Structures are given as C-alpha cells and as structure tokens.
Amino acid sequence: MAETHSLQDMRQQAAIAAKVFIQRDYTNGTVCQFQTKFPSELETRIDKQQFEETVRTLNNLYAEAEKLGGSSYLEGCLACLTAYTIFLCMETHYEKVLKKIAKFIQEQNDKIYAPRGLLLTDPIERGLRVVEVTIFEDRSLGR
Amino acid sequence: MSAVMMTRKVRKWEKLPGKNTFCCDGRVMMARQKGVFYLTLFLIVGTCSLFFAFECPYLAIHLSPAIPVFAILLFFFVMAMLLRTSFSDPGVLPRALPEEATFIEMEIEATNGNVPAGQRPPPRIRNVQINGQIVKLKYCYTCKIFRPPRASHCSICDNCVDRFDHHCPWVGNCVGKRNYRYFYLFTLSLSLLTIYIFTFNIVHVVMRSVNSGFVKTLQDTPGTVLEVLVCFFTLWSVVGLTGFHTYLISLNQTTNEDIKGSWSGKNRVQNPYSHKNIINNCCEVLCGPAYPSVLDRRGLMRDDLSVPTSAAEPATNSNPVPQTTKTTAPLIPNEHTPDDAKPSMADAAIAHAEKRSPSPREDKLPTLPKSSPTPTKVPPLASPETDAEASIIAKDKAL
Numbered sequence: 001m002a003e004t005h006s007l008q009d010m011r012q013q014a015a016i017a018a019k020v021f022i023q024r025d026y027t028n029g030t031v032c033q034f035q036t037k038f039p040s041e042l043e044t045r046i047d048k049q050q051f052e053e054t055v056r057t058l059n060n061l062y063a064e065a066e067k068l069g070g071s072s073y074l075e076g077c078l079a080c081l082t083a084y085t086i087f088l089c090m091e092t093h094y095e096k097v098l099k100k101i102a103k104f105i106q107e108q109n110d111k112i113y114a115p116r117g118l119l120l121t122d123p124i125e126r127g128l129r130v131v132e133v134t135i136f137e138d139r140s141l142g143r
Numbered sequence: 144m145s146a147v148m149m150t151r152k153v154r155k156w157e158k159l160p161g162k163n164t165f166c167c168d169g170r171v172m173m174a175r176q177k178g179v180f181y182l183t184l185f186l187i188v189g190t191c192s193l194f195f196a197f198e199c200p201y202l203a204i205h206l207s208p209a210i211p212v213f214a215i216l217l218f219f220f221v222m223a224m225l226l227r228t229s230f231s232d233p234g235v236l237p238r239a240l241p242e243e244a245t246f247i248e249m250e251i252e253a254t255n256g257n258v259p260a261g262q263r264p265p266p267r268i269r270n271v272q273i274n275g276q277i278v279k280l281k282y283c284y285t286c287k288i289f290r291p292p293r294a295s296h297c298s299i300c301d302n303c304v305d306r307f308d309h310h311c312p313w314v315g316n317c318v319g320k321r322n323y324r325y326f327y328l329f330t331l332s333l334s335l336l337t338i339y340i341f342t343f344n345i346v347h348v349v350m351r352s353v354n355s356g357f358v359k360t361l362q363d364t365p366g367t368v369l370e371v372l373v374c375f376f377t378l379w380s381v382v383g384l385t386g387f388h389t390y391l392i393s394l395n396q397t398t399n400e401d402i403k404g405s406w407s408g409k410n411r412v413q414n415p416y417s418h419k420n421i422i423n424n425c426c427e428v429l430c431g432p433a434y435p436s437v438l439d440r441r442g443l444m445r446d447d448l449s450v451p452t453s454a455a456e457p458a459t460n461s462n463p464v465p466q467t468t469k470t471t472a473p474l475i476p477n478e479h480t481p482d483d484a485k486p487s488m489a490d491a492a493i494a495h496a497e498k499r500s501p502s503p504r505e506d507k508l509p510t511l512p513k514s515s516p517t518p519t520k521v522p523p524l525a526s527p528e529t530d531a532e533a534s535i536i537a538k539d540k541a542l
Contacts, residue, residue, distance in 0.1 A: 026271045076430030083223040092433040127237040127437040
C-alpha cells in the first residue's frame with residue numbers, strides 16, 4: 001500500500017521534470033522490439049542493469065506475442081475456417097500477451113520505478129512506437 | 144469574466160484526427176468516401192440474389208442441391224471478408240502527442256546541427272539497418288513521427304498506416320497490416336464466387352436451351368444475362384488482382400513497395416523482410432498473429448467545455464470550436480490541443496493509482512500544469528497553428 005500512496009503523492013505534489021522516449025529497434029525487422037540503450041537522462045535515477053533488464057523482458061514478451069510458429073498458424077487457419085467470426089468471442093494470442101505486458105509494466109512501476117520517481121507508460125498507449133518514461137521532480141521523495 | 148468548466152466523457156474516436164468516419168460508437172472505422180463501397184455491396188448482393196432466384200431452383204432439381212448450398216456458403220464468406228476488411232482498423236498509427244513530437248524535434252536539431260540562415264535544412268531521414276540492409280525511415284510532418292519501416296501516410300484517410308498496401312475505394316478503407324489478409328481472402332473468395340456463378344450460368348443456359356431453345360431460355364430467365372455480364376467484367380479485374388496479390392504475398396512485398404520499386408533489385412537492394420521462402424512468406428502474411436489495434440477508439444476520455452457565463456465575449460466564440468463538436472476535430476489535423484495533453488500526461492499515473500484507490504479526477508486536474516511545460520524553451524514545432532490555439536485557450540482560462 002505504500003506504493004499506492006507514493007503514486008498519489010507524486011501526482012499531487014510532483015511536477016514532471018522531463019520525459020524520455022525509448023525508440024523502437026528495427027534491426028530484426030518489423031517485429032516489436034525496443035532499444036536497450038540506456039538513456040543519459042536516467043543515469044542519476046536508476047541502475048543501468050535494472051533498466052536494461054526491464055526493456056529486455058518487455059522485448060521477450062513482444063517476441064512471444066508475434067512468434068511465428070505452429071500455434072499461431074493453427075490459430076490463423078482455424079479462425080479462417082470460421083470466417084474469423086471466432087475472434088468475436090475469443091481473445092487472440094496477441095491480446096492475451098498484451099494483458100501480460102500490462103501487468104508486467106504495472107508491477108515494474110510499483111516495485112522499481114515509482115520509488116525512484118519514474119513512471120513507465122505501456123507502449124500500446126503510444127501506438128507501440130515508444131516506451132515513455134516520465135521523470136518526476138525529486139523534491140517530493142526527499143525524505 | 145468567468146467561465147464555467149464542464150467536463151463530459153466522450154469516446155476517444157470522437158477526438159481522433161484524420162479523415163475517417165466511425166459507426167456503431169467507434170466499433171466500425173472506414174474512409175470518408177463510401178460510394179464505391181456501396182457499389183461493391185450492391186453488385187455482389189444483387190448478382191447473388193439473381194443467381195439464387197433464377198439459376199438455383201433449376202440446378203438444384205436437375206443437377207444437385209449441393210450447388211446452391213455451396214453458393215450460399217461462399218457468398219457468406221465473401222461478405223464476411225468484405226465487411227471485415229472495410230470495417231476494421233487497417234493498422235493506423237496514432238499521431239505523436241506534443242511531448243513526443245518535441246522530443247523528436249530536439250533529436251533532429253541535435254543531429255542536423257546549425258543550419259546557416261537561408262539554407263534549407265536537410266530532409267528528415269533516419270537510417271536503420273534491417274537484416275543487413277539500410278532502410279531509410281522518413282519523417283511524417285502530419286503525424287510528427289518517424290514512420291516505422293513499411294508504414295506510409297495515406298492522404299485520403301490522413302493517417303499513417305503500418306505495412307501500408309494501398310487505399311482501396313472498393314472496400315472503402317485502407318489496406319494495411321491488420322486487414323491485408325482479409326482483403327486477400329476477399330479477392331480470392333470473390334474470384335471463386337464469380338467463376339462459380341459464371342460457370343453455372345453457362346451450364347444452366349446450355350441445359351435449358353437443349354430442352355426449350357436458346358431464345359426462350361433467355362426470356363424465361365432474364366437475370367442470367369445480367370449475371371453473365373457482371374461476372375464477365377468482374378472476372379478479369381478480380382482474378383487479375385488476386386493473382387497480383389498472390390505474387391506479392393509470395394515475395395512478402397506490399398503494393399506500395401512494388402509501385403515504388405523499393406526492392407526491385409537495383410543497386411543490390413533486396414527485400415529485407417522476405418524469408419526467402421515462398422511458404423514462409425505466405426504463412427507469415429496469411430496465418431501470422433492477429434495484430435491488435437493500437438488506436439483506442441472506444442476508450443473514454445475527458446472533454447472540457449468552457450461555457451462562458453457572460454454574454455459579450457467575442458473571444459470565446461473561437462474557443463469551443465476545437466473542443467466541443469466532433470465534426471470540427473478532424474479539421475485540425477496537426478495537433479491535439481493542449482487540453483488533450485493534460486489527460487495524456489495524467490492518464491498514466493492516474494491509471495496506475497486509480498485502480499486501487501478511486502478518487503475523483505476533477506480535483507486532481509487543476510494541480511497539473513495547464514499546458515505542456517516545454518513551449519517556451521523548445522524550437523518551434525512544424526505547425527504554426529499550435530501557438531495560436533494555445534494562446535486562445537490560455538487566455539480564456541485566465542479570465
């Protein structure tokens with residue numbers, strides 16, 4: 001519960017100092033991957049390893065969502081046979097993984113980023129283009 | 144001079160920029176011009192109705208009842224694919240919010256350095272290496288983003304679309320990453336349906352003519368002539384189109400890339416997205432994962448209306464224009480107003496906190512900065528309208 005209070009307090013008291021946008025990494029094609037390069041603005045706030053670990057896990061989750069393999073082909077073929085009406089009642093594999101990703105980001109925010117005055121925005125809210133990291137001003141957390 | 148701030152909840156599709164039309168409260172998304180789409184519907188439904196009315200009774204009795212059954216199944220599949228292509232989001236990329244646009248502008252300034260006065264700044268291009276090939280990413284001045292590879296801006300819909308293939312007036316929508324497979328299945332099944340109806344029309348006329356004579360047959364079933372005519376012309380175009388798209392799929396190319404000759408082999412460029420294997424390419428395009436829409440059309444957002452309480456205030460006439468009516472929102476294609484920036488900055492923090500401790504949003508808003516904190520210290524953004532709008536809105540708030 002302490003984390004809840006800190007997020008609310010941040011909203012009330014902290015002003016947004018800056019925002020950093022982690023761009024997409026296209027070296028492997030159009031698959032959704034983000035650059036693991038550590039932005040200089042976060043140097044004072046968070047450990048480089050920690051941040052890279054977060055982005056790497058995120059990348060793995062997206063790779064799992066977009067994986068081309070037996071199960072995705074099966075899903076595609078079955079859906080085609082039902083003229084894709086099955087998607088009106090069933091969730092696609094990608095949507096299931098997106099829910100996992102949302103949970104992961106919330107977890108990371110609660111445990112790691114909020115105590116350091118940072119906030120990760122789920123990339124789906126930015127069109128899967130960037131991972132937005134909001135940096136709040138430090139004064140509210142100086143205890 | 145006082146103004147009462149009223150907030151109402153609207154669905155996000157009402158505030159989306161771009162020239163799309165939305166139906167069923169945001170569930171359906173199409174282009175603005177739908178005339179040709181209605182023609183497509185009319186031709187398909189009309190021709191099939193004639194087939195079921197004139198040919199099917201005769202053929203069911205004299206040949207097999209399976210013929211109309213299969214025709215019905217094929218007809219439903221064609222309609223399902225057509226509606227799926229026309230009504231779904233083709234893969235529209237949402238425009239950059241002001242902070243992201245500013246961030247990108249600053250990066251561009253940093254890379255370009257100081258341009259001497261009088262010289263045109265270099266074009267905004269980012270080079271990325273994809274599977275060993277250098278691909279240039281272009282900057283979209285409307286959407287304020289560097290377009291991902293294979294994305295393109297559709298001028299008819301005024302959106303950047305991921306894996307943009309082409310804008311098809313026959314389906315009344317763009318064809319992009321999310322609906323390309325439905326489009327392909329639509330052309331394929333329509334080809335089959337056209338061939339099927341054409342073949343059985345001929346069979347029917349031949350069978351009937353043997354008994355009653357050619358002229359009397361045409362008099363008995365006048366629909367046949369119309370059907371044959373429609374099918375004949377449709378055959379050439381749709382079958383050709385299906386063949387063309389089959390070729391594109393086997394090479395994992397888009398129509399856009401084919402027209403521009405992006406991977407034509409000149410200068411040793413090769414398609415970096417192709418798996419170099421026809422089966423793999425087909426499987427990826429047709430049976431790959433179903434991508435979700437990144438446009439949140441049915442999400443709720445706050446719409447702030449400034450209702451003036453005093454009568455004689457000419458400035459407030461301009462204020463409601465960008466905010467209140469959904470019809471005027473698409474007229475401002477370049478920027479969300481600074482009011483839209485507020486919910487977007489707060490949403491992330493609020494979304495995390497509110498799930499556990501719901502608190503009224505109205506109290507929190509005034510404590511956040513009124514507009515984006517950066518306008519005074521950044522280089523001017525591409526669109527000059529932003530500053531004018533921001534000053535009008537800021538002036539009203541101050542009153």
